[in-house]
Amino acid sequence: MASHPLLVALWLLPLLGALLCWVFGPQLRRLSGWLVSGLVGASFVLTLLSWPAGTQSQALFSWMPGFAFGLLLDPLSLLWTLVITGVGFLIVFYAMGYMDGDRAFARFFAYMSFFVFAMLTLVLSDNFVGLLVGWGLVGLASYFLIGFWFDRPTAVAAARKAFVINVVGDVGMMFAIFLIVANVHSIGFGDAFAAAGTLGPGLLFAICVALFIAAAAKSAQIPLHTWLPDAMEGPTPVSALIHAATMVTAGVYLVARCAPLWSHSAGAQLLVGSVGGATALFGAILGCAQWDIKRILAYSTMSQIGYMIMGVGVGAYVGGVSHFLTHACFKAMLFLGAGLVIHALHDEQDVRKMGGLRKKAPLAFWAMLVGVLTISGIPPFSGFFSKDLVIYGALEHGHPWLYAVGILTAGITAYYMFRLFFVAFLGEYRGDAAATDGHHGPAWIMQAPVAILILPSAAIGGLLLYGGDASPLSRFFAPLFATAPLPAPMLSEGATSILTLAVVAVGLAVAWMRYATRTALADAPERLRRESAAMPALLTNAFYVDAAIELLFVRPSQLLGAFFGWLLDPRAIDGAVREVAHSAQWLGTLVRSFQTGLVRAYALILVLGAACFMLYFALAGGTR
Amino acid sequence: MIAFWVLAVVLLGSAVWTVSAQKPVYSVVALLLNFATLAVFYLTLSAEFLAVIQIIVYSGAILILFVFVIALLSSGVGPFSIGPDRMPKIGVPAAIVVLAALGALVYAVSSVPHAVAPATPPAGTADAFGSVADFGKALFTVQLLPFEVTALILMVAVIGVITLGGEQMQRVTPPRLQARTDRAMREAIVRAGDD
Amino acid sequence: MAVPILNYVALASVMFFIGVIGVIVRRNPLVMLMSIELIFNAANLLFIAFSRLWLQNAGHIFAFLVITVAAAEAAIGLAIVVTTFRDEKHVDVDEARALHG
Numbered sequence: 001m002a003s004h005p006l007l008v009a010l011w012l013l014p015l016l017g018a019l020l021c022w023v024f025g026p027q028l029r030r031l032s033g034w035l036v037s038g039l040v041g042a043s044f045v046l047t048l049l050s051w052p053a054g055t056q057s058q059a060l061f062s063w064m065p066g067f068a069f070g071l072l073l074d075p076l077s078l079l080w081t082l083v084i085t086g087v088g089f090l091i092v093f094y095a096m097g098y099m100d101g102d103r104a105f106a107r108f109f110a111y112m113s114f115f116v117f118a119m120l121t122l123v124l125s126d127n128f129v130g131l132l133v134g135w136g137l138v139g140l141a142s143y144f145l146i147g148f149w150f151d152r153p154t155a156v157a158a159a160r161k162a163f164v165i166n167v168v169g170d171v172g173m174m175f176a177i178f179l180i181v182a183n184v185h186s187i188g189f190g191d192a193f194a195a196a197g198t199l200g201p202g203l204l205f206a207i208c209v210a211l212f213i214a215a216a217a218k219s220a221q222i223p224l225h226t227w228l229p230d231a232m233e234g235p236t237p238v239s240a241l242i243h244a245a246t247m248v249t250a251g252v253y254l255v256a257r258c259a260p261l262w263s264h265s266a267g268a269q270l271l272v273g274s275v276g277g278a279t280a281l282f283g284a285i286l287g288c289a290q291w292d293i294k295r296i297l298a299y300s301t302m303s304q305i306g307y308m309i310m311g312v313g314v315g316a317y318v319g320g321v322s323h324f325l326t327h328a329c330f331k332a333m334l335f336l337g338a339g340l341v342i343h344a345l346h347d348e349q350d351v352r353k354m355g356g357l358r359k360k361a362p363l364a365f366w367a368m369l370v371g372v373l374t375i376s377g378i379p380p381f382s383g384f385f386s387k388d389l390v391i392y393g394a395l396e397h398g399h400p401w402l403y404a405v406g407i408l409t410a411g412i413t414a415y416y417m418f419r420l421f422f423v424a425f426l427g428e429y430r431g432d433a434a435a436t437d438g439h440h441g442p443a444w445i446m447q448a449p450v451a452i453l454i455l456p457s458a459a460i461g462g463l464l465l466y467g468g469d470a471s472p473l474s475r476f477f478a479p480l481f482a483t484a485p486l487p488a489p490m491l492s493e494g495a496t497s498i499l500t501l502a503v504v505a506v507g508l509a510v511a512w513m514r515y516a517t518r519t520a521l522a523d524a525p526e527r528l529r530r531e532s533a534a535m536p537a538l539l540t541n542a543f544y545v546d547a548a549i550e551l552l553f554v555r556p557s558q559l560l561g562a563f564f565g566w567l568l569d570p571r572a573i574d575g576a577v578r579e580v581a582h583s584a585q586w587l588g589t590l591v592r593s594f595q596t597g598l599v600r601a602y603a604l605i606l607v608l609g610a611a612c613f614m615l616y617f618a619l620a621g622g623t624r
Numbered sequence: 625m626i627a628f629w630v631l632a633v634v635l636l637g638s639a640v641w642t643v644s645a646q647k648p649v650y651s652v653v654a655l656l657l658n659f660a661t662l663a664v665f666y667l668t669l670s671a672e673f674l675a676v677i678q679i680i681v682y683s684g685a686i687l688i689l690f691v692f693v694i695a696l697l698s699s700g701v702g703p704f705s706i707g708p709d710r711m712p713k714i715g716v717p718a719a720i721v722v723l724a725a726l727g728a729l730v731y732a733v734s735s736v737p738h739a740v741a742p743a744t745p746p747a748g749t750a751d752a753f754g755s756v757a758d759f760g761k762a763l764f765t766v767q768l769l770p771f772e773v774t775a776l777i778l779m780v781a782v783i784g785v786i787t788l789g790g791e792q793m794q795r796v797t798p799p800r801l802q803a804r805t806d807r808a809m810r811e812a813i814v815r816a817g818d819d
Numbered sequence: 820m821a822v823p824i825l826n827y828v829a830l831a832s833v834m835f836f837i838g839v840i841g842v843i844v845r846r847n848p849l850v851m852l853m854s855i856e857l858i859f860n861a862a863n864l865l866f867i868a869f870s871r872l873w874l875q876n877a878g879h880i881f882a883f884l885v886i887t888v889a890a891a892e893a894a895i896g897l898a899i900v901v902t903t904f905r906d907e908k909h910v911d912v913d914e915a916r917a918l919h920g
Binding site for chain 2: 821825828830832838850854860867870877881882883884886888913916
């Protein structure tokens with residue numbers, strides 16, 4: 001029986017919500033939103049209640065020796081669970097207002113609840129296979145939700161793309177599990193990490209690379225990132241929950257969880273850190289070229305996750321994980337605020353058609369301002385603390401190049417995020433007048449979560465990270481991530497902060513001069529039009545990564561499929577089935593040839609039978 | 625011994641003639657000769673009762689039946705069927721197989737030593753082997769069941785023949801039932817006409 | 820009796836064989852029935868011969884039964900022939916091919 005009933009309950013409640021909404025959707029209708037919000041909220045409360053009990057593990061069932069499934073609530077999974085259920089609750093609540101009037105209201109909440117359950121399975125499992133199950137289910141939920149409005153071909157294509165790329169990651173994870181089981185003969189985290197020291201460096205590197213392929217696919221790191229911008233086809237709450245706060249951080253969770261494996265392989269750490277840093281820079285650069293408010297936020301997510309990956313990759317686990325926490329709060333708020341704007345402007349998402357929203361959407365204005373300030377890393381907002389931890393961590397663990405990339409990216413981040421804010425919110429309204437005529441303010445259901453998230457987005461970093469190694473968060477993670485003190489690098493933490501702030505200020509200044517000065521705001525439409533026309537094709541086509549993948553992988557697969565469809569399927573497989581039918585027909589024809597209807601023929605057969613009997617008795621038993 | 629061989633020749637000759645005669649009447653005559661020869665064979669084998677039964681039942685009843693049917697089917701006298709032979713050409717191999725089986729049987733029997741038939745007391749003594757008394761005693765005591773079953777078979781044969789050849793019986797419905805049925809049919813027709 | 824039993828076995832076998840040939844080869848149903856009678860009689864001959872060899876009258880009883888059954892079968896067979904071929908011009912068993920598949 002469950003010795004930790006709260007743990008099992010908080011894991012299963014969202015599943016209950018999903019099942020109820022799936023089965024009774026048509027009956028529940030609007031009630032499904034309240035049901036799922038309630039259940040996810042209840043999970044959050046249960047998580048809070050489970051917190052004081054410390055690390056707990058709950059065995060579920062054991063299939064074979066070495067293949068035991070169970071739940072584990074330790075500091076890492078507790079943090080993730082709090083974010084999933086807490087931020088998840090706020091987003092689901094918000095979605096009740098955002099999705100109001102949609103035909104498939106109940107289906108949406110069933111999927112959201114299913115997603116929460118899957119994500120909890122991922123973070124609460126105490127073994128690799130359970131994690132993989134959660135991994136796959138989360139990918140499935142993402143597919144459902146991206147393609148939620150399935151009568152839009154773009155949404156369907158985006159969902160498919162996301163799923164296929166996720167499958168590539170799943171394969172990586174499976175190979176890692178194969179390698180682990182082959183060498184450790186167990187799927188449990190504890191067993192695998194205990195044996196980490198005994199595995200050879202090559203094997204360890206291979207396992208880490210395979211795991212990282214999975215993490216890169218799920219967390220949209222290059223080169224498996226192409227699905228994330230397209231995933232913005234889903235409704236905004238989906239983008240907020242899955243593609244900002246939780247699912248895309250699964251890769252970060254994976255690397256942090258397998259820290260013992262990574263700490264034995266410097267090569268893997270370098271690889272992960274480099275990919276994270278490169279993605280951060282890449283995402284930031286592309287964010288400067290986007291005009292869709294959700295796409296800007298999508299590239300910023302990619303970039304920030306790059307920071308997190310870089311952090312946990314080089315070994316700065318507390319830095320990476322704390323950036324996850326702050327990012328979850330402010331990115332969710334940014335997306336929900338964007339949702340308020342989109343809703344207010346009747347589904348307008350192009351920032352060139354926005355502007356002057358201070359009066360039209362005041363809450364969104366202030367929330368987005370806070371969000372932009374914190375993501376740019378401006379003190380005393382949270383982003384400053386967590387981003388600095390990551391950047392400094394890179395230097396501490398001996399990666400000066402990644403340190404430089406981190407600082408540079410911080411500057412670019414400030415530029416494009418403030419660009420977003422200035423273009424979308426300041427100046428005169430540039431859109432269709434009819435779009436806002438007679439619009440009413442959004443329901444309190446949508447405003448409350450945004451308002452609630454303002455405080456954590458602003459303050460959580462300062463509260464939890466002030467004090468370096470003695471900060472509350474560091475002490476929280478001490479059992480997992482405590483390491484020997486590292487040699488002090490060239491630049492101290494203070495110097496790092498000043499350097500970063502300088503670069504951020506430069507970015508902000510450039511954005512201000514381009515978009516926020518009086519002259520810039522005055523002829524904004526003309527300037528924006530010129531800028532769109534002059535945008536380099538390289539940026540507009542996202543460095544042609546999509547095109548490259550299409551050429552290298554998609555076309556050959558399609559050709560192969562066509563080849564099989566032309567040759568193998570009709571000839572071999574259909575042919576085999578046809579031949580079976582033919583042989584049955586042939587047999588039938590053969591037997592039918594006996595049915596002549598002639599009495600004499602039948603008599604002949606009788607006689608032959610009798611002759612056989614005679615032969616038998618004569619030769620075998622006749623002498624008795 | 626000589627008797628055996630002479631009778632054997634006659635037996636087989638008449639058998640061949642039965643099978644090969646063009647006119648069925650000739651086949652009947654040949655069959656009659658065959659049966660008579662068999663009766664003589666039975667006499668040499670001390671089966672007097674069966675010899676007589678052979679003559680009475682087989683030649684006297686069954687063959688007469690055949691003659692009647694030949695008379696009924698007028699083409700029994702004339703040359704017959706012109707239709708093509710539709711049998712598959714399997715005749716010769718089949719014949720060889722059957723011959724082989726028979727040969728094997730004969731061989732099997734020959735490979736077992738047989739006792740020489742003992743002599744029997746002269747016919748005429750009561751209860752001698754093959755006499756009526758001996759046969760009758762066996763038939764009504766030890767072999768009673770086969771006797772009863774035989775009676776059953778004969779009854780079935782009679783019923784079968786009547787069913788096959790009997791006339792159709794008229795089914796007469798009583799007049800009151802007939803009137804009721806007629807009325808119901810008329811009403812049904814009127815109702816159908818209304819739709 | 821000085822005739823060895825093997826002679827009777829051979830004789831009956833040959834008569835049996837002639838009867839079989841008659842059933843298969845001839846197309847007149849009456850001749851087919853007569854050939855069947857030949858087969859019966861071949862069997863009867865063997866029964867009687869062996870019963871004489873062993874001085875058992877069970878063989879006689881069985882031969883008697885065979886004669887009875889042959890009579891019944893001939894009666895029914897002839898009735899069938901009559902009803903089938905009563906109105907035919909030519910009595911050919913191959914014409915009765917309604918069960919042809």
